[in-house]
Amino acid sequence: MTTQTSDLLAAAAPRTVDVVRGIADDQLDLPTPCRDYTVRDLLNHLFEVVVNFQDLAEKRDVEWSDKPDHLADGWRDRFETETGRLIAAWADPSTLEGVSPGMGMPQTVIGGMALLDLTVHGWDLAVATDQPYQPAPEAVAELHGLVEQLAPTARKMGVFADPAPTPTTQDPRDLHHLLAHTGRNSTWPSTP
Template sequence: MSEAQCLTRAAASLREVVRNIKPDQLGAPTPCAEYDVRKLVKHLLFWGPSLGAAARKETVPPPAEAEQDLDLTGGDWAADLVALLDRTADAWSEPGAWEGTTHMGGPTELPASLVGGMVVVELVVHGWDLARATGQHVAKDDDLLDYVRGEVAKTADQGREMGVYGTEVTVPTSASTLDQILGLTGRNPTWAP
């Protein structure tokens, strides 16, 4: 499976989770300690344009309003997020998206394949966060999870230094690939609301 196919599958999985979040679940806690469902949705909406722009080798300035100030009332935030996921998957499916260097919302150039891998990890891990918080299950995709485990293993230490990942949670050596990913990102695979 290609990197672009991994991203497409990750976006499809997260899309399904988003479509099944009920309005009364927005205040539910998530395994991502600093976010409830509402804040995690805002996080995805806020950073989403930068994720797609990175595939096009563009830098998109952050929205004028802060992440926490995004308003989810009065609009169809789920449709907005689904459309954003579609645009991100389309952008990373274009020839050349995974080649050369790109930016991730700032001036620092990074290998496009590294940024693309980070986008896949973001979609898979936050998809699990939202699914767990709202009582959903994410379909198992072994090829996708193998790819994500490799990407997380390459960047886990750097992610912890940047505050993107929490302290590693030790999981048994016999743990599933998903549980290994979650542990590396600082999540407890047995977390429950």
């Protein structure tokens, strides 16, 4: 059994897993498009998302203040394993019912947030470490509506920056526009 959320996660995850596998140890201190996050910081954050959103699928509370270092021996393999568990956790239709007790938002939004982090942070890590990245087109298409929904609150909380400029010649539903709505310039680091 699968859900639209688990199907989208399954499409997006391998692309981000490939980027994570391609990160060299000597790249961990590089900057990323996420303000104040090095590659190491962003990897730890993405690990936290992948693990915590498994619990959120089951409507369990999670502790976001714990900040363990996930980058011990075998972290690339563990990231792939945990990402597989994330997909499996959202495959049961009951995960999409109701409101998340810990987050206070509809479960469908919570699942979308996991997809958003996998997709956007996959791009962040790819550009920070000079790797190619092509997000799952179906994920990008789905995420535009979610980002529009989340943007006002996310900007107030400092999760998204103000929208970045986008080239007017591009499709308004592409990755560049999705990144811009989260405050990222898709030509990072060449332009501010």
